[in-house]
Amino acid sequence: MVNKTRSPQRRGDALSRDRIIEAAIGLLDSTGEAGLTFRALSEQLATGPGAIYWHIANKGELLVAACDAVIAATLAACADGETPEATVRALAVGMFDAMDAHPWIGSALIHAAGQLPTVRLFESIGQQVQALGVPAGGQWAAVSALWHYILGVGGQNAANRRSAQARDIGREDFLGEASAAWAALDEARYPFTRSLAEQLRNHDDSADFLAGIDLILGGIKAQAQS
Amino acid sequence: MVNKTRSPQRRGDALSRDRIIEAAIGLLDSTGEAGLTFRALSEQLATGPGAIYWHIANKGELLVAACDAVIAATLAACADGETPEATVRALAVGMFDAMDAHPWIGSALIHAAGQLPTVRLFESIGQQVQALGVPAGGQWAAVSALWHYILGVGGQNAANRRSAQARDIGREDFLGEASAAWAALDEARYPFTRSLAEQLRNHDDSADFLAGIDLILGGIKAQAQS
């Protein structure tokens, strides 16, 4: 089930918090959440499981730190667009792509609520909402809505990606099966979902995600005008 | 760490899938995600760990089933309001409260992406969006935005609740600490977050959540008019 994708790293330099986090991200990306164990990690680092505890308190802290490294890099890369609105969209797409590329981030973020990774995102969105000219009284609601929406989509999307990965099928097949499942739902109880089965097969996650961002931005503008 | 809150159930009737799920929900509510083990569960049910596997395939399926039981009951209770808009708000608040009362649902839902519990919510929202008169071409985006937002807020909120529970502090203290942490952030790098530290302490999760729903509903209306 778990197959090593790299030979154990040579052990030139000393162990460090950063090297551990880097190796953890690699392991999470290649073998998934279940693949990150202190034994596998220490093998990759050519050391013993106990050594890691000198640098990191426990597995929870390791996951949050791995999450934070990815998110910090992502947000830094999308920091300045042409307009505040364009920057919000860039941040959103950046987060979407990051959570798609590292599907373990979705659940890691849930366990990191209120910690550095989520605060980073909150701050990045907040600065743009401010630049957008939203009055002080409406900023909290506007930022919260965008923040939660981004985390919500990212989490669900990552979960889909992960379950496709676990079953070793591609996006096409995954959507095909999901679409078939929707089409097979009971007509009386799930009329709406059934009617969208075809759209599910052909939809573009990324475009739909952006449409939602625009919906919220539209709501923010409408509210600011009233 | 894990303390039993009930004496083992008498074993009058036979084991069944439903009784197992019910006991699992009780265990999750009282001892958290980490408290749900097949050993603890079988003790509660006065049987052996192996017995459960006759009725349920594995732990993942058990979590999804527990999740689904809660969500089905929640959605059924909020099915019909005065107007479609009121019903959407009722559904949203119902989900918010359910995820607050059962904080384990947040991460369970991430592992249940695309399965029954999330489809139920999708359908419930979809029926109301349809009743709202949103044109066919915009329904997918509208429902997706509401759906992801509800799951996103619920997940983050549940995570906060859980971490407060784990540290055995109340909402007041939890928010106080978080607010102090925000106020102590580096002024140059986190100006926005810092400036909202006070609002964090005094905010009302539930009201803010509804404000976000209204923002999205506002965006949906604005889009329908253009």
Place this chain on the structure above:
DNA sequence: ACCTGAACACCGTTCAAGT
């Protein structure tokens, strides 16, 4: 100060054996 690796107290899951 930093690393080693055996040992501890758990897990989820299986499966021969029972009724």
Place this chain on the structure above:
DNA sequence: ACCTGAACACCGTTCAAGT
């Protein structure tokens, strides 16, 4: 058909002992 409970192959974490 349904249940039992010992056994298996793992975990995260600790800690005496080393360098």
